[in-house]
Amino acid sequence: MTLLRTASATSRELPQRRHPVRGRHREIWVTVVLMLPALILAAVFLLYPIINTIQLSFQDWPGLGPATSAGFSNFTQLVSDPGFRTAITNNLLFAVVVTAGTVGLGTVLALAIDNRVRFWRIYRFVFFLPYVMPITVVAIMWSNALDPNFGWVTHTLSFIPGVSDGLLDTPSSAIWGVCWVAIWQLSGFPMVYMVAALSTIPPEVEQAAQLDGAGPVKLAWRVSLPMVRDTLATVVLLQLIFSFKVFDLVQALTQGGPGNSTQVLGTLIYRDAFINNDFGYASAVAVVATIIIVLISLAYLAVFKPGKIERHG
Amino acid sequence: MKRIIVPIAATVAASLLVAACGEAPAKTSANGSGTVVVTVVSGDMAAWVKSAIPLFEKKYPKINVVENTETQEQLLANATQLYSSNDAPDLAFLQTNMSAYPLLVKAGDLEPVDDVWSKDGLANAVPTDVSDGPWKQDGHYYGVVTDQTWAPDIFYNKALFAKAGISVSDGYRPTDQEFLGWIKKLKAIGAQGLAIGGDDFTAKHITGALTQAWTTSSAQWNEYVSNAATTSNDTPLYSKGPYLEALQTIDAWNKAGVFAKGSAGMTAAQAESLFASGNVGMLSDGPFDLPAIMSGNPPFDIGWMMYPTMSTGTKTPFLTYTGDGFAIPTHAKNPVGAKLLAEFLASPQGQALLPAAGSIPIRSDLSKSLESDLLPQIQEMMAMMPSLGTAPIWSPAQNVETEATNGFGELLTGQTTPDGLAAAVQEMVGSGQS
Numbered sequence: 001m002t003l004l005r006t007a008s009a010t011s012r013e014l015p016q017r018r019h020p021v022r023g024r025h026r027e028i029w030v031t032v033v034l035m036l037p038a039l040i041l042a043a044v045f046l047l048y049p050i051i052n053t054i055q056l057s058f059q060d061w062p063g064l065g066p067a068t069s070a071g072f073s074n075f076t077q078l079v080s081d082p083g084f085r086t087a088i089t090n091n092l093l094f095a096v097v098v099t100a101g102t103v104g105l106g107t108v109l110a111l112a113i114d115n116r117v118r119f120w121r122i123y124r125f126v127f128f129l130p131y132v133m134p135i136t137v138v139a140i141m142w143s144n145a146l147d148p149n150f151g152w153v154t155h156t157l158s159f160i161p162g163v164s165d166g167l168l169d170t171p172s173s174a175i176w177g178v179c180w181v182a183i184w185q186l187s188g189f190p191m192v193y194m195v196a197a198l199s200t201i202p203p204e205v206e207q208a209a210q211l212d213g214a215g216p217v218k219l220a221w222r223v224s225l226p227m228v229r230d231t232l233a234t235v236v237l238l239q240l241i242f243s244f245k246v247f248d249l250v251q252a253l254t255q256g257g258p259g260n261s262t263q264v265l266g267t268l269i270y271r272d273a274f275i276n277n278d279f280g281y282a283s284a285v286a287v288v289a290t291i292i293i294v295l296i297s298l299a300y301l302a303v304f305k306p307g308k309i310e311r312h313g
Numbered sequence: 314m315k316r317i318i319v320p321i322a323a324t325v326a327a328s329l330l331v332a333a334c335g336e337a338p339a340k341t342s343a344n345g346s347g348t349v350v351v352t353v354v355s356g357d358m359a360a361w362v363k364s365a366i367p368l369f370e371k372k373y374p375k376i377n378v379v380e381n382t383e384t385q386e387q388l389l390a391n392a393t394q395l396y397s398s399n400d401a402p403d404l405a406f407l408q409t410n411m412s413a414y415p416l417l418v419k420a421g422d423l424e425p426v427d428d429v430w431s432k433d434g435l436a437n438a439v440p441t442d443v444s445d446g447p448w449k450q451d452g453h454y455y456g457v458v459t460d461q462t463w464a465p466d467i468f469y470n471k472a473l474f475a476k477a478g479i480s481v482s483d484g485y486r487p488t489d490q491e492f493l494g495w496i497k498k499l500k501a502i503g504a505q506g507l508a509i510g511g512d513d514f515t516a517k518h519i520t521g522a523l524t525q526a527w528t529t530s531s532a533q534w535n536e537y538v539s540n541a542a543t544t545s546n547d548t549p550l551y552s553k554g555p556y557l558e559a560l561q562t563i564d565a566w567n568k569a570g571v572f573a574k575g576s577a578g579m580t581a582a583q584a585e586s587l588f589a590s591g592n593v594g595m596l597s598d599g600p601f602d603l604p605a606i607m608s609g610n611p612p613f614d615i616g617w618m619m620y621p622t623m624s625t626g627t628k629t630p631f632l633t634y635t636g637d638g639f640a641i642p643t644h645a646k647n648p649v650g651a652k653l654l655a656e657f658l659a660s661p662q663g664q665a666l667l668p669a670a671g672s673i674p675i676r677s678d679l680s681k682s683l684e685s686d687l688l689p690q691i692q693e694m695m696a697m698m699p700s701l702g703t704a705p706i707w708s709p710a711q712n713v714e715t716e717a718t719n720g721f722g723e724l725l726t727g728q729t730t731p732d733g734l735a736a737a738v739q740e741m742v743g744s745g746q747s
Binding site: 062063064065083147148149150165166168169170171174254255256257258259260261270271274275276277278 | 389390391393394397412413416417419420422511512573574575577578579583586587590592711712715719720722723724725726727728729
């Protein structure tokens with residue numbers, strides 16, 4: 001009885017405290033006011049630069065003075081530019097090889113660490129260490145190691161055809177050398193993610209599989225990895241995007257050379273904008289590169305649906 | 314809520330206080346007193362300016378000079394934006410072959426400095442091709458030349474040459490056949506031929522030197538120097554003639570094993586290290602890098618020679634470069650002080666400090682005794698310069714230089730042919746001019 005009385009009193013009081021329409025308006029205003037600073041910042045620092053870059057891709061601008069209209073000439077030049085074709089090919093190769101390499105190696109290492117193999121703590125530290133090293137340090141270290149005249153790796157592996165000429169100094173092998181250095185450096189990132197994901201698997205599940213006779217490989221392939229496939233899909237997407245945006249490692253390691261053999265979109269944009277002062281053409285390359293990254297990411301999301309996996313997995 | 318707001322408000326207030334107490338922009342003064350910020354490229358230029366600052370500050374006690382050092386790569390990438398911005402230094406290092414110089418002049422971002430060229434007779438103390446050269450734009454000077462150099466020379470390892478049975482004296486100018494014969498002799502004793510930073514500016518130098526070697530007259534060479542797209546009879550300059558012949562020579566040298574292993578992907582510094590290691594007979598470089606090589610105390614004597622002559626070309630001279638200098642951005646906060654510093658650096662007193670820093674003065678009215686501060690090889694080069702001859706260096710536009718440098722690597726690694734590269738450079742020159 002007391003409860004009923006209280007409920008009835010509350011329902012009578014509510015309309016007096018808050019008018020439904022006025023309240024909704026107020027909520028909208030509060031939302032707008034709270035979001036306004038973020039929206040302004042996004043418009044100034046994100047939307048405007050994007051629009052500006054698109055605009056610049058249809059102009060000629062040497063970096064100073066007024067820009068002049070160029071129509072589609074930057075884009076037509078881009079189609080016939082062998083340097084751009086090389087950069088696109090290298091970027092695709094780099095993205096696929098480095099994503100597969102880092103996620104593959106990182107996952108294997110994560111499974112080993114999750115199974116508490118001997119010295120697993122040391123492995124975890126050692127394999128994550130390259131990821132926190134500055135890119136320039138990594139680049140200096142590996143360009144010295146792979147130097148055709150002084151490099152210890154070159155000398156050690158000189159029995160392999162092509163290595164003695166310098167992995168980074170021969171056009172046919174240079175991009176593979178860059179991929180290797182990237183895999184060496186970046187594998188720690190998927191490893192840490194996968195270790196965290198694998199640790200969420202209830203031990204009973206693995207114990208049950210072991211009782212059913214599953215060995216370590218079968219356990220990993222049939223039980224552990226399917227249970228963390230949402231994390232795996234997200235890590236692949238992140239690595240794919242990281243790999244497509246690569247600039248610093250290539251710039252520090254080979255500067256796109258020898259010739260154009262390790263040129264990627266990032267180094268090509270840098271060279272055209274800041275060395276050749278051709279900001280219009282560099283913007284056209286940047287626009288096309290962005291479209292490619294967005295399309296690949298959308299295709300990946302459509303195929304693997306990491307969000308859906310996460311919600312229902 | 315109060316617990317959150319109070320610390321945030323305190324932080325904001327503290328930040329505002331710190332910002333308010335920060336360094337105020339320098340005020341322009343009529344006599345230049347205050348701070349002069351000078352941006353210099355690292356290396357011998359920076360060492361020279363550093364040595365000049367105490368003397369300048371002694372002469373002008375009310376001026377304090379702050380030196381900012383940037384690498385060549387940083388300047389290439391930032392000079393245009395930095396020097397045209399409100400953060401521009403008072404005195405800015407520039408090179409006439411950097412695309413930034415003509416761009417900044419055209420945009421009105423550099424102060425005219427005609428009076429600096431008049432001071433202490435600078436315009437008359439430098440060669441006429443310098444005083445009438447690219448520093449002068451639209452009849453006015455917008456930068457002040459500082460030094461001179463030349464490139465490329467071939468430095469050689471005297472011990473390896475002796476071991477290989479090659480007899481050569483400094484300043485020698487070999488023929489192409491002689492040069493290729495030396496490579497065979499060097500290889501016979503297990504050494505490599507010629508080290509070069511094929512992924513660096515030195516690639517431009519070798520292309521320029523061999524192009525000059527294939528030219529048949531100074532007029533033809535001057536067409537390359539002035540970067541004309543076509544010759545007087547409308548023949549494309551780069552896809553035919555000496556430039557193409559130079560690329561064919563590089564290709565032939567490469568096939569003959571002239572270049573040291575890894576030259577296509579090497580920087581100039583890496584090539585110097587390789588040469589200093591003692592396993593390479595020769596290095597393609599310039600006097601500006603010799604102090605760095607010598608500072609490593611290589612365990613052999615270093616000699617120098619001219620680039621080889623070709624069968625039908627002219628004798629190879631010293632290809633001189635006078636494009637290093639300083640300019641005063643219009644956004645400089647202390648242009649008066651900057652001009653005083655520029656005058657000091659270009660004066661006989663400032664120029665006299667260059668040899669000790671490893672650079673060669675541009676003024677001809679200095680005491681010859683100053684040259685004793687230079688390395689013996691450089692002194693010898695300067696002494697032999699009148700007899701061996703000089704010509705201006707090939708300094709193409711930045712996009713052409715990039716294409717030529719990348720192309721050199723591609724040529725060495727079989728990714729392109731001399732004809733393919735020549736056509737690409739010709740197209741680049743044409744697009745640059747249009």
